[in-house]
Amino acid sequence: MQKPANSNKPCPVCGKPPHPDYTPFCSTRCADVDLNRWLGGVYRVQTNEIADDPDGAEQS
Numbered sequence: 001m002q003k004p005a006n007s008n009k010p011c012p013v014c015g016k017p018p019h020p021d022y023t024p025f026c027s028t029r030c031a032d033v034d035l036n037r038w039l040g041g042v043y044r045v046q047t048n049e050i051a052d053d054p055d056g057a058e059q060s
């Protein structure tokens with residue numbers, strides 16, 4: 001993927017004017033948010049949920 005030539009569109013995440021270095025986003029934070037959306041179906045990043053591990057049974 002290449003950066004679009006025009007940077008007139010607002011940040012797709014928060015709607016703020018995009019930063020030239022982070023086009024089309026306004027910041028690395030918004031870029032990460034969008035990236036996490038893309039990866040949301042594959043990777044779960046920064047989740048506080050504890051997965052049930054079948055091998056992690058604490059039965060004695």
Ligand SMILES: [Zn+2]
Pocket residue numbers: 011012013014015016025026027030
């Ligand atoms: Zn933004």
